[in-house]
Amino acid sequence: MKKLLILLFSIMILPFSVNASDVYYCSDNDAVGFDPTNNFNIQRYKEEKFKIMIDFENKNVISDNIGMKKNLATNCFHENLNDSLYCMNEFGRAFSINKLSLRFIRSKLYIREDLTDDIVFSTGTCEKF
Numbered sequence: 001m002k003k004l005l006i007l008l009f010s011i012m013i014l015p016f017s018v019n020a021s022d023v024y025y026c027s028d029n030d031a032v033g034f035d036p037t038n039n040f041n042i043q044r045y046k047e048e049k050f051k052i053m054i055d056f057e058n059k060n061v062i063s064d065n066i067g068m069k070k071n072l073a074t075n076c077f078h079e080n081l082n083d084s085l086y087c088m089n090e091f092g093r094a095f096s097i098n099k100l101s102l103r104f105i106r107s108k109l110y111i112r113e114d115l116t117d118d119i120v121f122s123t124g125t126c127e128k129f
Contacts, residue, residue, distance in 0.1 A: 021055035033120035
């Protein structure tokens with residue numbers, strides 16, 4: 001009986017302690033950037049809505065929708081003064097969010113010799129899904 005109680009306790013508690021991430025639904029309020037194929041002219045971009053998994057405790061974000069994919073090398077750090085999380089992956093996708101206001105800033109900064117990808121910055125807000 002004691003083993004059964006320990007097993008049940010482990011099954012119930014372990015998933016909550018291992019995974020401290022939450023899913024958020026985010027919307028851009030504005031998106032601007034530069035088009036390298038058009039002499040780096042300033043462009044306005046369509047605002048996007050996306051889901052993102054954010055783990056403030058373990059300093060991690062995952063969202064296929066905005067290029068923050070699970071299988072890409074991503075570095076995140078937490079800034080204590082403003083309670084914000086800053087993340088960037090190996091392909092120049094960056095996402096930062098304030099834990100209290102849930103305001104975010106994200107960017108696409110992929111650069112290579114024959115630069116063709118747009119450089120985009122957007123800002124918006126998230127809410128817990």
